[in-house]
Amino acid sequence: MAVGSDFSLGSVDTALTPAERFAEFLQTRGKRITRQRRVIVDYVASRHEHFDAEQLLADLRKTREGATASRPTVYRTLAEMVDAGLLNKMVLDGRAVYEHDYGYPQHDHLYCTGCRKLIEFSSDEVAKIRDAVAARHQFRAQSHRLLVSGLCADCRSSKSRTRHQDRI
Amino acid sequence: MAVGSDFSLGSVDTALTPAERFAEFLQTRGKRITRQRRVIVDYVASRHEHFDAEQLLADLRKTREGATASRPTVYRTLAEMVDAGLLNKMVLDGRAVYEHDYGYPQHDHLYCTGCRKLIEFSSDEVAKIRDAVAARHQFRAQSHRLLVSGLCADCRSSKSRTRHQDRI
DNA sequence: TTGTCTGCAAACACTTTGCACTTTT
DNA sequence: AAAAGTGCAAAGTGTTTGCAGACAA
Numbered sequence: 001m002a003v004g005s006d007f008s009l010g011s012v013d014t015a016l017t018p019a020e021r022f023a024e025f026l027q028t029r030g031k032r033i034t035r036q037r038r039v040i041v042d043y044v045a046s047r048h049e050h051f052d053a054e055q056l057l058a059d060l061r062k063t064r065e066g067a068t069a070s071r072p073t074v075y076r077t078l079a080e081m082v083d084a085g086l087l088n089k090m091v092l093d094g095r096a097v098y099e100h101d102y103g104y105p106q107h108d109h110l111y112c113t114g115c116r117k118l119i120e121f122s123s124d125e126v127a128k129i130r131d132a133v134a135a136r137h138q139f140r141a142q143s144h145r146l147l148v149s150g151l152c153a154d155c156r157s158s159k160s161r162t163r164h165q166d167r168i
Numbered sequence: 169m170a171v172g173s174d175f176s177l178g179s180v181d182t183a184l185t186p187a188e189r190f191a192e193f194l195q196t197r198g199k200r201i202t203r204q205r206r207v208i209v210d211y212v213a214s215r216h217e218h219f220d221a222e223q224l225l226a227d228l229r230k231t232r233e234g235a236t237a238s239r240p241t242v243y244r245t246l247a248e249m250v251d252a253g254l255l256n257k258m259v260l261d262g263r264a265v266y267e268h269d270y271g272y273p274q275h276d277h278l279y280c281t282g283c284r285k286l287i288e289f290s291s292d293e294v295a296k297i298r299d300a301v302a303a304r305h306q307f308r309a310q311s312h313r314l315l316v317s318g319l320c321a322d323c324r325s326s327k328s329r330t331r332h333q334d335r336i
Numbered sequence: 337t338t339g340t341c342t343g344c345a346a347a348c349a350c351t352t353t354g355c356a357c358t359t360t361t
Numbered sequence: 362a363a364a365a366g367t368g369c370a371a372a373g374t375g376t377t378t379g380c381a382g383a384c385a386a
Contacts, residue, residue, distance in 0.1 A: 002201055032385050053376080070343045075376060087338090095375060104351055110307050121301045125293065130316050133289045138321040139278050146314045148298050153306040200360050200365060238368045262376085263350065273351060275345080 018045040018086050018102055025084035036069035040077045050099045050118050053078060108146035114155030184212040186254050186270055193252035204237035208245045218267045218286050276314035282323030
């Protein structure tokens with residue numbers, strides 16, 4: 001479908017900034033655009049790494065003072081952003097980790113059990129396998145997640161330094 | 169390598185029953201074979217479905233009375249069985265779910281977000297993708313997990329009845 | 337003004353831990 | 362007898378909720 005465009009970055013479907021898309025989402029739900037929700041979307045949009053709720057909370061407090069939000073609000077807003085399709089949530093070692101999911105291509109992760117780093121990769125073969133398997137089981141696949149656990153290059157050299165967690 | 173065998177079921181490496189393997193594991197660790205540990209391995213070995221700690225606890229209490237174990241002991245023993253390579257642990261919707269990992273072939277899962285059922289499938293292509301990707305990132309892959317979320321055949325018919333959880 | 341949102345404190349679900357007592361070795 | 366294991370109750374995590382006051386529409 002032809003999409004008029006005179007903006008630089010961004011691929012198909014990414015006509016709005018995350019903040020705009022969130023505002024749109026909130027409006028269609030009769031929800032309000034508050035200072036806290038704005039602070040949170042802006043902050044998240046400016047980051048490009050994976051993060052968890054506590055990190056976000058701490059970072060907000062470190063940055064411009066006053067521009068904070070309470071813990072419950074952070075959790076509530078993150079959940080809304082997942083609903084809005086802006087964020088992706090995944091659970092590692094018992095805590096939820098978020099990443100962008102708007103205008104980002106589908107991908108999977110390598111997870112280093114040494115330093116807990118997440119490395120993204122994509123392979124359309126995974127999607128093919130997913131669909132083939134789903135079809136075979138009369139299953140309607142909505143999403144998938146492939147997590148490969150192991151040790152990253154850095155941690156392979158400096159082994160046995162950090163305590164190793166459960167694999168997944 | 170050639171393995172002498174005059175036992176029926178079981179593939180490569182499965183010379184011992186789970187209980188025997190666990191006993192072996194405990195001995196090499198200077199740990200003791202107690203009534204509770206025995207009850208738990210036996211129970212787990214007799215089941216073939218996925219289960220979580222609370223289920224196991226409840227089931228133990230329902231079955232032959234007296235043959236129980238406390239919650240802390242159940243958690244402790246499950247962790248040991250994971251260590252021993254008898255069980256595999258995975259976290260879904262915030263709780264740990266276990267499955268056999270001894271003499272069982274590597275496989276992945278379809279997860280129904282409607283009824284929380286897990287359906288196993290296996291595809292060696294996943295392992296190939298894993299190894300290729302790991303190599304490309306100088307990563308040492310130790311394990312992987314592919315989880316395809318969606319709706320199973322049953323839940324597709326009776327839609328919108330059950331509340332839908334987070335995808336993964 | 338009206339109804340939503342926020343922050344606080346308290347509640348939560350699941351899991352782990354300190355410790356006195358029990359049990360295996 | 363010595364060392365490890367158990368169960369209880371209590372403490373942890375990470376996350377969610379009830380509610381009174383604050384605020385966007």
